[in-house]
Amino acid sequence: MSCHCANDVAQQCYEKCGGDPPVAQKCQDISTRAPEPEPSLAHEREAAKDCECEDIFCAQVWPDSCYCANAAANQCHKKCGGPKPNTQKCPPQTSKTLRTKTRTARPSPTKSSPPKPTNTHKVCGGGRANFQTCDGDDICITDPYTPGCGPACDGLGICVKDKMCGGFAGFACGEKGQVCHDDPRDDCDPKNGGADCGGLCIWPHKSLYPPPQR
Numbered sequence: 001m002s003c004h005c006a007n008d009v010a011q012q013c014y015e016k017c018g019g020d021p022p023v024a025q026k027c028q029d030i031s032t033r034a035p036e037p038e039p040s041l042a043h044e045r046e047a048a049k050d051c052e053c054e055d056i057f058c059a060q061v062w063p064d065s066c067y068c069a070n071a072a073a074n075q076c077h078k079k080c081g082g083p084k085p086n087t088q089k090c091p092p093q094t095s096k097t098l099r100t101k102t103r104t105a106r107p108s109p110t111k112s113s114p115p116k117p118t119n120t121h122k123v124c125g126g127g128r129a130n131f132q133t134c135d136g137d138d139i140c141i142t143d144p145y146t147p148g149c150g151p152a153c154d155g156l157g158i159c160v161k162d163k164m165c166g167g168f169a170g171f172a173c174g175e176k177g178q179v180c181h182d183d184p185r186d187d188c189d190p191k192n193g194g195a196d197c198g199g200l201c202i203w204p205h206k207s208l209y210p211p212p213q214r
Contacts, residue, residue, distance in 0.1 A: 003026075073087055124157050140159055165180035
């Protein structure tokens with residue numbers, strides 16, 4: 001091919017630029033050139049002998065075993081070449097349906113307002129004729145959440161445990177949520193300059209009397 005190419009280039013240069021006519025080289029006739037031999041089947045088999053395919057073990061469950069054997073044969077042919085493998089006739093593969101899990105949306109927690117406090121102490125007092133007493137060792141005192149003087153002036157009071165809180169040692173209430181209020185039975189009043197006054201543990205609650213109607 002290089003001989004014919006050189007002759008063509010020399011002829012094109014002469015036609016374009018002039019000068020002495022080029023002397024063409026004697027080239028072999030292309031039509032008489034023998035065709036290159038095509039690779040034979042025996043050559044492909046010989047080349048495939050030097051290539052090794054991986055061992056693939058297929059589960060013997062029909063039709064999965066058929067699909068697996070065909071895939072292994074095609075993979076080996078793709079790697080090592082050689083004659084095209086004769087694959088088995090397998091039933092058509094059905095598309096596997098993708099299973100999806102649907103998540104149910106959980107409702108977001110709503111913030112609820114805390115319940116209004118209710119009376120958690122037994123009511124006592126109420127006048128000399130209908131005086132209500134407390135149970136056991138509980139004592140009847142003026143309710144700090146209710147206006148007025150309580151049992152001292154024939155009003156209602158509440159029953160509480162006779163156990164001191166606060167004071168000089170700062171005793172805490174035994175149950176969470178209780179509040180230490182000043183003991184109305186003694187002369188120590190923190191509102192009038194009293195210090196380290198003892199108190200009684202009381203649950204926060206509403207007034208014993210309903211609010212006045214407007």
